[in-house]
Amino acid sequence: MDLGLCGWRPIKISVLRSMTIEPLHLYLDWHCLRQKMLMQWTISGYGPALQYVLETKNELLESQPDVIVLAWRLQDVSPRLWFDFLSLSTAEVEQEIERIRLEFLQILKSLRGRTQVPILVNLFDRPNHLALGLVDVGHSQGQFRAILQINQMIIDTSVLYSSVFVLDFPAVVAKVGRQNFYDSRMGYVAQSPYTAVGWEALAQTYVRWFRSLFGANKKCLVLDCDNTLWGGIVAEDGIEGICIGGTWPGNAFTDFQRALKTMAHRGMILALNSKNEREIVLQVLQNHAEMVLREGDFAAMRINWQDKATNLREIAAELNIGMESMVFVDDNPAERDWVRRSLPEVAILDLPTDPSGYCDTLYEMWELDTLTFSEEDRQRNQMYRANANREALRQQMPSLDEFYRSLEMRVFCERMRPEIIQRVAQLTQRTNQFNLTTRRYTEAELEEWSNRKDAVIYTLRVIDRYGDNGVVGVGMAHLEEDRWVIENFLLSCRVIGRTIEDALLAWLVQVGKQLGAKAVLGKYLSTAKNNLVSGFYAKHGFKLQSRLDNGEEEWLIISTDYDFICPEWLEFWADGERITFTPARVA
Amino acid sequence: MSAEAGQRLALLLSELFLLPVEQVTDDLSKDTVEMWDSLNHLELVLALETEFDVTLSTDEILEMVNYPIIKAILREHGITV
Numbered sequence: 313m314d315l316g317l318c319g320w321r322p323i324k325i326s327v328l329r330s331m332t333i334e335p336l337h338l339y340l341d342w343h344c345l346r347q348k349m350l351m352q353w354t355i356s357g358y359g360p361a362l363q364y365v366l367e368t369k370n371e372l373l374e375s376q377p378d379v380i381v382l383a384w385r386l387q388d389v390s391p392r393l394w395f396d397f398l399s400l401s402t403a404e405v406e407q408e409i410e411r412i413r414l415e416f417l418q419i420l421k422s423l424r425g426r427t428q429v430p431i432l433v434n435l436f437d438r439p440n441h442l443a444l445g446l447v448d449v450g451h452s453q454g455q456f457r458a459i460l461q462i463n464q465m466i467i468d469t470s471v472l473y474s475s476v477f478v479l480d481f482p483a484v485v486a487k488v489g490r491q492n493f494y495d496s497r498m499g500y501v502a503q504s505p506y507t508a509v510g511w512e513a514l515a516q517t518y519v520r521w522f523r524s525l526f527g528a529n530k531k532c533l534v535l536d537c538d539n540t541l542w543g544g545i546v547a548e549d550g551i552e553g554i555c556i557g558g559t560w561p562g563n564a565f566t567d568f569q570r571a572l573k574t575m576a577h578r579g580m581i582l583a584l585n586s587k588n589e590r591e592i593v594l595q596v597l598q599n600h601a602e603m604v605l606r607e608g609d610f611a612a613m614r615i616n617w618q619d620k621a622t623n624l625r626e627i628a629a630e631l632n633i634g635m636e637s638m639v640f641v642d643d644n645p646a647e648r649d650w651v652r653r654s655l656p657e658v659a660i661l662d663l664p665t666d667p668s669g670y671c672d673t674l675y676e677m678w679e680l681d682t683l684t685f686s687e688e689d690r691q692r693n694q695m696y697r698a699n700a701n702r703e704a705l706r707q708q709m710p711s712l713d714e715f716y717r718s719l720e721m722r723v724f725c726e727r728m729r730p731e732i733i734q735r736v737a738q739l740t741q742r743t744n745q746f747n748l749t750t751r752r753y754t755e756a757e758l759e760e761w762s763n764r765k766d767a768v769i770y771t772l773r774v775i776d777r778y779g780d781n782g783v784v785g786v787g788m789a790h791l792e793e794d795r796w797v798i799e800n801f802l803l804s805c806r807v808i809g810r811t812i813e814d815a816l817l818a819w820l821v822q823v824g825k826q827l828g829a830k831a832v833l834g835k836y837l838s839t840a841k842n843n844l845v846s847g848f849y850a851k852h853g854f855k856l857q858s859r860l861d862n863g864e865e866e867w868l869i870i871s872t873d874y875d876f877i878c879p880e881w882l883e884f885w886a887d888g889e890r891i892t893f894t895p896a897r898v899a
Numbered sequence: 900m901s902a903e904a905g906q907r908l909a910l911l912l913s914e915l916f917l918l919p920v921e922q923v924t925d926d927l928s929k930d931t932v933e934m935w936d937s938l939n940h941l942e943l944v945l946a947l948e949t950e951f952d953v954t955l956s957t958d959e960i961l962e963m964v965n966y967p968i969i970k971a972i973l974r975e976h977g978i979t980v
Contacts, residue, residue, distance in 0.1 A: 332938075332941070334938045334941070335938075335941050335942060335945060338942065497955070497956070497957045497960065498941065498944065498960070500957060501957050501960050501961060502937065502940070502941050502960075504941050508945045508948065508949050511945075742937060744936065744937075840933070841936075
């Protein structure tokens, strides 16, 4: 079945994220369906977005997305600015902001070197509690001001490239309320920071963007007059009797006209479609002191006693636009129904009965969203972009190696200490992707293993520019005669793709050699989730030795064939000592 | 009323973990259900909180690793399942 023919649009989304965003999928899927979009998404691993962007083999881009979403949070991008703001000097704050700017610029530049699809990036929210407390917002050294500055930087950097759009994340939080949006329980327990209400609000906003990017936008608002533009019926109440301006309910109609005027400035065409005497409506437009909209604001007018569907057809013909670009606005449900039935292509704005809701209803109509608002606007953006390219040229793209170096990673490899045994058990139980055998261990089993003379458990802790990642890797090995068997080897998904695993493996092999092993045997057991590491031992020069009945693979390497190769960008510590190995064959 | 809440819970679990509802028994646990990974655990928490209008504590979120425990926790929140 060709879904395209039924009006369903498949849309592929690639998400670069800095936190758990998986719960969003359910909500996004639902709101996409409501907009007749069939969503498919690919998400990056955790960690700095720049890392994923720089990788040459890049799942996110290879899936040929229709849109790229950068969903990032300040506490992940710069933990220091978020958690540790008052320890930073003014100069350090500036440096940190500049670093984020360069990183963002490099992300955009790298993406734009490979794809022209729209990129949607969010502004940062502020912490619930600002560093300086009450006075923070009004303080020149306040955290609030720094975050404003970063958000402004995001805007200024985004306009440098075409089709980079900025999503007002703080407004999404504000819409449902900070207390309803954040869920600190789930944040701590599962790094999933938002409530169901929060995910829902966020999904709506994203889908509103997707609809605007991929759906058809409307071009023309066709308006009724009585009780739509003003309160009352002008033919009965007279020009002086209608409600517009002043106090309630006139002020609501004034605001609605202002909103319509704003829509007109955005590029929306306005037209009138009213059952009235033409002369009397023209008199209101020309002479009523409180009117915001005047005759000249309307590109077409049908003020007569014809049925409104016929008028709509005539207006479309006069303006030379399709019926599907028109929105009909009328307070009278009977008129709306008539148009809905006669002209199903025309969108209807269902005004509430109470005019105090008119403005919100208009602004909340997703089909009225536009992405650019005038020719001038387009030109201005192009000017910005010309400057951008100049700037981008000066900023050389870092290589992945340089990126690794910029992370300032320090890796600490240690025999498992008793106080972290619980964390290690947790890692063996929860890690699914980068886990060579997915064997789960209890604390007691780990303790037993670590007490053996012929076995080791090594843990890996990583500290980088973003902070301390804690214990993120585990390697377990034991001697079987003269073979060093790596029984379990895993890495938390937070640090995948940073070459840290190479260091842990190298060190484990080194330890085996010291214990007299002649060969190293690595085990791999394929599961539904660990395909990521199916080639891990092959990549390090191991040869497939045997495949057991349970599907377990044994990979072998003669230990003299294997050098301790620690990537040069890692500062490597093992058992409390700084190890600086130059790669060399062990004789 | 209690049968109804119990049924809603069983349906919720069956939909979330893509199981026939008959298979939602006291044997159901994180270790036996393929689909019950850490992300679906999150979905489970969100779904339970929405469906039964409860707020679970961090301890409860981490403890509820099988069907009997889920029922026990919901009962503590006054839901008769």
